[in-house]
Amino acid sequence: MAISATEKPLSRVFMSDYRFVIPSFQRAYTWQAENILQLVSDLQDASASANTPYFLGSLILVRDGESRYQVIDGQQRLISLSIIIAVLRELETDPVLLSELDELILEPGNKLRGIKAEPRLRLRDRDAEFFRSYVQEGDLEGLFDLRDGDMETHAQRNIAVNARQVFDELAKLDDGERHRFASYLVNQVTLVIVTTDDLAGAHRIFDVMNMRGVPLTASDVFKAKVVAALSPAARNVYAARWDDIMDPLGDDAQVLEEFFSDLHLIVSHKPVCTQLLEEFRADVLAAYVKEQNVISFIDELLAPYAMAWRVLDHPTDTALPDDVVRQLVLLNDYPTADWKTVAMWALVHSVGNLGSADAAVFTRSDDRSGNGGTTPAPREPMRLHDGTRLRTILQALERVTGVDSLNRQSPLTRRTRMANAVRGLDRDYTMPQNKGFLVTDDDRRSALAHLRGELQTNPKMNRLLLIRANEQQAGFRITRPRSLNALPIVPERVAKNSPFAAWPESLRDFWSSRIGNLVLTQANEQQLAPLQTFKERRDRMLLSSSSRRFPLTEKLGHIEELTAKTLQWRQDETVRLIAEFWNIRYDEGNTDLSVLDEQQLTRGSAPRTPTAKRVTIAQVLESGLLVAGETLVWERPRKGERWVATVTANGKLRLEDGNEYSSPTAAARAAGGNSAGLSVWKRTSDGRKLSEIWKAYRMQKR
Template identity: 25%
Template sequence: MTKKISGAEYPIAKIFSSDFDYLIPTYQRPYAWTTVQAGELFADLHDFYIKEKEDTYFLGSIVLIKEEGKPLAEVIDGQQRLTTLTILLSALTHRATGNIRDSFNRYLCEPGNELEGLAQKPRLTLRERDRIFFKDYVQAVKLDELLRIDPAQLDNESQRNIQANARLFMERLQSTFGDDPQAATDFGSFLVRRCFLVAVSTPSQQAAFRVFSILNSRGLDLLPTDIIKSDVIGKVRESLQSEYNETWEDLEVEAGRDGFAEVFGHIRMIYAKEKARRALLEEFRERVIDRVPSAENLVTQVIVPYTQAYLLAKNCEYVSTSNAAEINALLKWLNRIDNSDWLPSAMKFFAEHQSDAAYVNWFVTRLERLAAYMHICGYDVNGRIDRYALVLKALEQPHSLSKPVAAVELTLAEKQRFLTNLQSEIYWLTARRRNYLILRLDSFLSDGAAVYDPSVLTIEHVLPQTVAPDSEWAAQWPDATERLFWLHRLANLVPLTQRRNSQAQNFEFERKKKAYFGGRQGVSSYILTTQVLATPAWSPEVVRGRQQELVDVLTTGWGLTST
């Protein structure tokens, strides 16, 4: 069998003819084009149709595993376009009648010819999960029935995309051509005669994947994980490809496409332990794939355990007969931080030590403290990556609860810097950093029992920022320098819900407690605020004492003592 790669330009009429019998392999990603991509395709086609009366329109390329002279064509790249064009042809068929409808229908299904040995069947066969659905509704031109289905009742996102794009094309054809059958027919004629695709074919699977990777690493709209998948699944033993593809696809569905792509970035970090300097696709191949003995090992020993660890950490779903509640609470706090640089360390640890609940609790407690330290102290991305790299390197050495990973602990210098920042003017931290600290402090006071919604949070001053000269505040705090010193520090800040934010911040203390901090019921959702409600006066002495008490709570909660 020749390994020759051939490519030729074909009109859509030829692309959807007896010369090609398209099959979407099971390892391909689901149909992912939304109404955004489908709408852009229709708009581009119609704009060209109106403005160009002679020229041809190029729709891009498809990559096929196909033997010369045989119609069977396994689609390596191009399923999104082929599927979308089939939906558009179905919408045109739906509008047509008589001979025109029969003509359109031939692009959807092979009518069959016993003399030529052609069986009656659809031109395009989707992945197993969607092929019956696509055949029964789109290729059978039962679009009215399709649109009557509640999208929530469809099996997956792929089917919802198919339904949404069918609706879009039917609406666009109606709004563009109205009830004029000839106008729609002329547009359909333009589509099949003057719109072209380049079909690149080779009988070699390896060659087809190579062509696919080259084309798509140059900027077409695939995620790096799609190209990595083609590389990896293409190298799995043929007898195992379906099984491994099913595993891969299940992980992608569970993590979501964007989440799954994030997993690969974190895996790269686990192996590289440094900031990415090139594209993920290039670095993942060099840093990860080239260091794993086989494609099968890459899936079973790297992608599967790390994706499961990612989902555990992101969804806070650690399961154990002991410590599970504490561990999941800590994971929730980690997920509140405005970066995910902590995730590679968590994934590496969970993938290897998930069964030891006591050790997991030990590690996650310290990982949250380390992440909080860098978050509150304002580490930039380079500083965070360098610090977590130390943890990742340590995780590669033998470790256990009896000999734990020391790199996840804060050094004495880091603890001192943390404490210094806790004593600073907290109010001037960025909102994400400030809110994290205030809510984490409140959680230490509640022993973790409270539930917080940071979307309805504002941080307010007890001693107001503006003090009238004749107010009780001025009498209680006569020294303007002292007022300024304490104004933005931890002791003078309380968390409130946003709906109370518009009320008078400058009331005298007693009135402020009743009308502003306590609300209608005279209570607060936050322990920090409840403590202020129970305080009879707000003097410099009270604030100094409160500052020390709150810093002590954080010192104990995060274990910031020097010993």
């Protein structure tokens, strides 16, 4: 079995020497938005040091012909990198750079060398054409126009969501920043390419690389630094003390790095830490070492904050008051964890003995001392000396985390807010003085506009929003079942014999991604998918008594017939409840923002950068890029099919049968069963695809 391993930058990975194929036995693309956004954030931070390489791990490949390789390990990264490059290409206006980015994804071919033009990465058969059409061949506008029901697999949904999120993130950069990011990505991000000609051997390599050898963690490095600064007499005692503190956090290197990064922010007030080992030693440890007081670092900083970290991971197992536990549970709902820094600060400064080895932080029923329950339960009660401040901070923290999540703020923006909040807390500012907890009128309007419009959030965030609305309605914390999902009332895929098929396509299209159409239930997607009537879906959603704990779900039982008016009522009520929960219902002029529609909320505050938010026909009409009465055509010469659509003054496409549709995708589905609406419709006056017109509209925001 011949094995080779070389480290290469991406510019030497996405090239003619490699054609990557994902074997059918591999799992699908599973990265969530938080995974790819974390990668983008890490790369943005790393690109600040332009000459410092960023190692992205290894690829394990099996040769499958000349320059063709099966990917055994690394597909998640390859797909995510392809999405990032595709977004950079979409945002690029320089034709030379655009072409160079394009060649990283698509092999242009070379007849003399016998290289055919094709994508550099081929996914599993079920998702290959989707990925090729929308991402690799550059139809991101068509991708952004798709509804959830237009995608056949979870992998396709992940691709669509991640592309939208990356677009929104990178669109915030100006041309210079984006070019520096792209240059760093191509030249300084490296991968180790491990190749073999034997599939079984590749799996053995995978096992060895992932299961043998335990590299030093951040905790190991900092422990060595601290212990070296101790007197010989204290070394053994405090080495053991360090282990007692850190062992319960586990040995996951990424978790430990996140803990020390958060501790670095708390001490230094710096939102970004690109080189943790160096910056933590300089910004945190150096002062303790210089003053020969590293024991104080262990006892007064490391111990209480490590315990605070554990409390945040398991709030329901602690001896904290119920209302504090509830606030920590709400924070744990979020798919991001930037809030942890402020919550840790609040716990450490509100519980006097949080760092004591004898403090009864966790309950007897779930001892998390790290001793497997073999030691007696601690006897020293927790000393919560400033419960009012703790509750105030946690409530304000949950509020700004919710508003920032709805407004899809970048990791850097969220992290900067947390750094400002800790700085203000250290300076003993009042809550109104602390800019880390400030929510402006623009923040309120933007958040409510996102709630009113098409949700651009992932399933976890949709679930969180409905939990907030239901608990605000109930007036208390609702005990949640283990399985709890936010599912649509109107099915995503409507069968021809479904009563919902009688609804206009535009109406189904409008409600498919809005919060008024979502319900908290223990049912899952597979159970609801075959159910096509409202009564069947309602009864399945209400089948479990645990589902009926939630007031907005329970109210479904009082609805006999679902109408658009019913959905609008649910929408209005849900938006109002969430606005009240986060105290964003009224602006500084006491205007009730919860009753304003999406257009009223966004008027005068349009984003200055393009976003991946779905573009409507009405918006393009208003911009002048389309004109009412224009004719569009979709031709399929091989099938002898030709469909014609007319742009109406009210922002719809009218087919020749007289039916009108609110999106090009909906019109394409109705005409020829194809969901790639933006790429198939062409304007008859100049042959221009709608996807090109939509991109021109989106770029007007720059």
